[in-house]
Amino acid sequence: MTHYSHSIGGQTWRFDNLKEVLAKASPARSGDGLAGIAAASDVERVAAQMTLAEIPLKQFLVEAIIPYESDEVTRLIVDSHDAAAFAPVSHLNVGDFRDWLLGEQADEAALTALAPGLTPEMVAAVSKLMRVQDLVLVAQKVRVVTRFRNTLGLRERMATRLQPNHPTDDPAGIAASILDGLLYGNGDAVIGVNPATDSTSGICELLKMLDAIIQRYQIPTQACVLTHVTTSIAAIERGAPVDLVFQSIAGTQAANASFGIDLQLLQEGYEAGLSQQRGELGDNLMYFETGQGSALSANAHHGVDQQTCEARAYAVARRFKPLLVNTVVGFIGPEYLYNGKQIIRAGLEDHFCAKLLGVPMGCDICYTNHAEADQDDMDMLLTLLGAAGVNFIMGIPGSDDIMLNYQTTSFHDALYLRQLLGLRSAPEFEQWLARMDILKQDGQRLHLGRQIPAAFRPVLERLP
Structure with missing residues (x-):
């Protein structure tokens, strides 16, 4: 199993798996607190977000957050992934993907072609690094007719x-x-x-x-x-x-x-x-x-x-x-x-x-x-x-x-x-x-x- 960590101010924050990084990086909300999976502090949340930014997008294709064998939604995500569509961003990590989405190259045609190559976990991950204005700006580029x-x-x-x-x-x-x-x-x-x-x-x-x-x-x-x-x-x-x-x-x-x-x-x-x-x-x-x-x-x-x-x-x-x-x-x-x-x-x-x-x-x-x-x-x-x-x-x-x-x-x-x-x-x-x-x-x-x-x-x- 892959472990993740990030150091801030001399303290090292460790996360056991991708699922934990995603949970701790998520902006605060009561449901994650109720589930006992939210970051314990704003500092831990920032550490998780900085950790998440450095994770390659390819990692989401090899580390399932819910096991393939026990969940048909995971099987649907994995089995329907379009590797060819994913290719233009396959070399990026999550932070780089955020920058790419905000750039001019990510226009409507590019994003439409990319959609079959993205998994839900990838887009959830990058959304956790985005401000409100980023979420608005990127979403308005895309039209689904x-x-x-x-x-x-x-x-x-x-x-x-x-x-x-x-x-x-x-x-x-x-x-x-x-x-x-x-x-x-x-x-x-x-x-x-x-x-x-x-x-x-x-x-x-x-x-x-x-x-x-x-x-x-x-x-x-x-x-x-x-x-x-x-x-x-x-x-x-x-x-x-x-x-x-x-x-x-x-x-x-x-x-x-x-x-x-x-x-x-x-x-x-x-x-x-x-x-x-x-x-x-x-x-x-x-x-x-x-x-x-x-x-x-x-x-x-x-x-x-x-x-x-x-x-x-x-x-x-x-x-x-x-x-x-x-x-x-x-x-x-x-x-x-x-x-x-x-x-x-x-x-x-x-x-x-x-x-x-x-x-x-x-x-x-x-x-x-x-x-x-x-x-x-x-x-x-x-x-x-x-x-x-x-x-x-x-x-x-x-x-x-x-x-x-x-x-x-x-x-x-x-x-x-x-x-x-x-x-x-x-x-x-x-x-x-x-x-x-x-x-x-x-x-x-x-x-x-x-x-x-x-x-x-x-x-x-x-x-x-």
């Missing part, structure tokens, strides 16, 4: 997931939230409902409702009910109109087992979705959600720090060519990300790592009500992610999800970010907004109209 009924991830575009959750899955309540979101230009990433129940019959009814709305108004977007992959497969077998197949995923085999999944089951869900042939522009049809701390909360982290575990989940995601992936960054709670500072850092790390791995990354910019965070913190992360080129964010009435009981971003927040940074909707969705008179053309500028489009007025009349 996906297609189903529209085109997501293009430069100068930012999509939104319209999230019309309801605590009882009441159709009228869901419809009202969908209408509200569409009128604010939300919903191009997906109209996605977290169901209050997981019964297959109930899921099928929600799927039919969402499909009816999309078909009636010919909206160039996709629907998803965020249920377990087995329920989506069952719904497909019943003939329900399934656009996207959803699943929460994590970065270890044991953590995925706690979700009731493995790679084979995800493959079955992927193939079931493909069998529907519902995509019009492409066949990216998987939707994954992740979050730092999920492996630790399932006692399935193997002593690996939560940010590296999170990056490993992106290897699972990219295996299935997803349309959408997002980190629900502050949802798991303050036990894992204690305050606004930790949530902001984690969201930027997740976005950075996913983009370098070729994953179409969005973010649920959120916090639970018992976290030491507030909406000002979320405004900062929202703005930073917009500058970093995030693929999509959430759009929820009033920022308050009344079914899941957490705080996230509103329909208005998307308008703010689009106006501030000159971002636009997915092109096909933007054209639909213009046809529906939701968007108005004012010279070269598009803005929301002031009146309810005539096509939506019958819906309003039927709502309670």
Whole structure:
């Protein structure tokens, strides 16, 4: 086993393995402290970061932080590594790789070509050496474009997931939230409902409702009910109109087992979705959600720090060519990300790592009500992610999800970010907004109209 060390001020810090270096080098967060793997002091953290900077990237290909024999995610990472794609940076250590990423040679074409040659542990490692501005600067170089009924991830575009959750899955309540979101230009990433129940019959009814709305108004977007992959497969077998197949995923085999999944089951869900042939522009049809701390909360982290575990989940995601992936960054709670500072850092790390791995990354910019965070913190992360080129964010009435009981971003927040940074909707969705008179053309500028489009007025009349 390889041991690592670094001396600071006459004191030598020793680390037993690569896994320990990664954990001790990670910026402070409550989850790693809870796991007992965090640096004991800022000096030890700096020593670990300086040690990490000197480790060759090639070392990550020979020293597995979770054994190959006991973890199928490790096997996926190792077996799918593209040595040819890795070649341009194979001679670098982690610190040199950071410098390379910040340099002009690391442009969009170079980073896109490099993605199959990077492992999650490599990108997690380099993220630990980066400031916030570094995470933003490098991530904005990369665009990961996906297609189903529209085109997501293009430069100068930012999509939104319209999230019309309801605590009882009441159709009228869901419809009202969908209408509200569409009128604010939300919903191009997906109209996605977290169901209050997981019964297959109930899921099928929600799927039919969402499909009816999309078909009636010919909206160039996709629907998803965020249920377990087995329920989506069952719904497909019943003939329900399934656009996207959803699943929460994590970065270890044991953590995925706690979700009731493995790679084979995800493959079955992927193939079931493909069998529907519902995509019009492409066949990216998987939707994954992740979050730092999920492996630790399932006692399935193997002593690996939560940010590296999170990056490993992106290897699972990219295996299935997803349309959408997002980190629900502050949802798991303050036990894992204690305050606004930790949530902001984690969201930027997740976005950075996913983009370098070729994953179409969005973010649920959120916090639970018992976290030491507030909406000002979320405004900062929202703005930073917009500058970093995030693929999509959430759009929820009033920022308050009344079914899941957490705080996230509103329909208005998307308008703010689009106006501030000159971002636009997915092109096909933007054209639909213009046809529906939701968007108005004012010279070269598009803005929301002031009146309810005539096509939506019958819906309003039927709502309670």
